[in-house]
Amino acid sequence: MGNIADMDPVDETLSPEQRERIRGLLMRAAEQAREREGELGVHEPSWCGDVVDQTEAATELQLQAMLTESERRSIERIEHAMRRLDDGSYGRCEHCQQPIDPRRLDVAPWATTCVGCP
Ligand SMILES: [Zn+2]
Numbered sequence: 001m002g003n004i005a006d007m008d009p010v011d012e013t014l015s016p017e018q019r020e021r022i023r024g025l026l027m028r029a030a031e032q033a034r035e036r037e038g039e040l041g042v043h044e045p046s047w048c049g050d051v052v053d054q055t056e057a058a059t060e061l062q063l064q065a066m067l068t069e070s071e072r073r074s075i076e077r078i079e080h081a082m083r084r085l086d087d088g089s090y091g092r093c094e095h096c097q098q099p100i101d102p103r104r105l106d107v108a109p110w111a112t113t114c115v116g117c118p
Contacts, residue, residue, distance in 0.1 A: 037071040081110040
C-alpha cells in the first residue's frame with residue numbers, strides 16, 4: 001500500500017483560485033504595458049523648426065525608444081510568468097528553486113526569482 005498523500009502535486013502552494021487571480025493580475029499588467037507602448041508609438045515628434053527643436057525631437061525619440069524597450073521587456077517578463085503559471089513552476093525562484101515570498105508576488109506578480117537572486 002503506497003501512501004497517496006505523498007503523491008500530491010508540488011504546486012500545492014497555489015490554489016486554483018489564487019492561480020486565476022494571479023493570471024488576471026498578469027493579464028491586466030500586460031494590457032497596461034501594451035497600452036503604454038501603443039501610446040508612445042503614436043507621438044510623432046515634429047521635425048520642422050530650427051536646430052534646437054530638432055535636437056529636442058531627437059532626444060524625445062531616444063527617450064521613447066528606451067521607454068518602449070522597457071515596456072516590451074516588462075511584457076516579456078509577464079508572459080514568461082504566465083507560462084510558469086501554466087507549467088506549475090510559478091512561485092518558485094528560477095535560480096535557487098526556493099519559494100518566492102508571497103508578499104513579493106503581491107507587489108510584482110511577474111517575479112520569477114526570489115529577493116536574493118538577480
Ligand atoms: Zn532565488
